[in-house]
Amino acid sequence: MYLNLFFLITAALSLASVAKAGTYSQCQASDSSLQGCPSGTKYVAAGTKIQTAIDSGAAYILIAPGTYNEQLKVSKNLVMLGSTKGTVTVTHSAYKDLSGSGANRDAATLYVSGSTFYAYDIVFANTADDKTTASQPLGPAAAVYFETNAKASLYNCQVKSWQDSLYAGGNFFMYKGSVWGWVDMLYGDGKSWFSGVTIYNRGCGGGITAWRGASGGAVIQEGGRVTIASDARSGTSGCYLGRPWDSKMKSSYLNTVMDSVVNLKGWSTWSSSDPRYTEGQTIFEEYNSSGAGYDASKRQLVKILTSNPYTIKGFFGDTSFIDSGTASI
Ligand SMILES: *[C@@H]1O[C@H](CO)[C@@H](O)[C@H](O)[C@H]1NC(C)=O
Numbered sequence: 001m002y003l004n005l006f007f008l009i010t011a012a013l014s015l016a017s018v019a020k021a022g023t024y025s026q027c028q029a030s031d032s033s034l035q036g037c038p039s040g041t042k043y044v045a046a047g048t049k050i051q052t053a054i055d056s057g058a059a060y061i062l063i064a065p066g067t068y069n070e071q072l073k074v075s076k077n078l079v080m081l082g083s084t085k086g087t088v089t090v091t092h093s094a095y096k097d098l099s100g101s102g103a104n105r106d107a108a109t110l111y112v113s114g115s116t117f118y119a120y121d122i123v124f125a126n127t128a129d130d131k132t133t134a135s136q137p138l139g140p141a142a143a144v145y146f147e148t149n150a151k152a153s154l155y156n157c158q159v160k161s162w163q164d165s166l167y168a169g170g171n172f173f174m175y176k177g178s179v180w181g182w183v184d185m186l187y188g189d190g191k192s193w194f195s196g197v198t199i200y201n202r203g204c205g206g207g208i209t210a211w212r213g214a215s216g217g218a219v220i221q222e223g224g225r226v227t228i229a230s231d232a233r234s235g236t237s238g239c240y241l242g243r244p245w246d247s248k249m250k251s252s253y254l255n256t257v258m259d260s261v262v263n264l265k266g267w268s269t270w271s272s273s274d275p276r277y278t279e280g281q282t283i284f285e286e287y288n289s290s291g292a293g294y295d296a297s298k299r300q301l302v303k304i305l306t307s308n309p310y311t312i313k314g315f316f317g318d319t320s321f322i323d324s325g326t327a328s329i
Helices: 002-018 050-055 312-316
Strands: 042-044 060-063 066-069 072-074 078-082 088-092 110-112 116-120 123-126 144-146 151-155 158-160 166-168 171-175 178-183 186-188 191-195 198-205 209-211 218-222 225-228 250-254 283-287 303-305
Touching (some): 050 060
Parallel strands (some): 042 060, 078 116, 110 144, 116 151, 151 171, 250 283, 283 303
């Protein structure tokens, strides 16, 4: 009897420690009653506009399951909660015309500036290239764009586009979820840490990371997987992990599973006519990579680390912008 009780309690405790409840789980499982939501949460019903709720000044918004065709602009502190009763998708189609004016920030499905921003369980898609049959994407088409002055984090979100899918200029943290792209899908100037994120290659072009390090930025991918997308273009293979947007780029993959879509050479210069790679200045690193896309003897330009020098706290210094109730940091 005592033994059985002991066993049950132990089993319950270990289950609880496996599934870490998110900070807003109760609210996200709610509906327009906003049960368990922070006070002042605004509810976005299907068929209405998310931007209206953003503009209302609410600090928290809960979004009903559905597809929202709109472009979101955020310039104040905001927590965007996707309902977990169904999928919440925000979608928009626009790209930066490489031959003309315009900027990728204007094409972005979600644009965030000057604030601390959180999003949970939301799909952000830029569909500009969803149907292209061309040999390269139409142009940069961000799904999410975080300005230099933003501190942003995404939890269990999907970021889907084809070129320059995600731009991070300030401090950025992504926990679980996925990023989808074809050319230079992760780019930025800031400090970014991707924890347990799956990278889906829809094609291979440029590098998965294309970073600028001149202002101290760096990008770390930790504990995730690099693989091929279910909707990848035919012949997708040989994807590079990164290429230098500037010669001070710093990009590290830690504890990452690399599927066969990854080029065994691993890393690339910017281009043969404009390499941008400077020995001792451009830092490409891998620690404990595994999978069919990894063979240390075939790697180029990279330093293979024998121990992991990074922690999330050490990397950012101040981690107060991260929801440590949801993410393990
Ligand atoms: C190496 O990475 C794998 C996941 O890719 C992880 O399961 C394992 O614990 C890591 N090993 C070390 C020593 O960190």
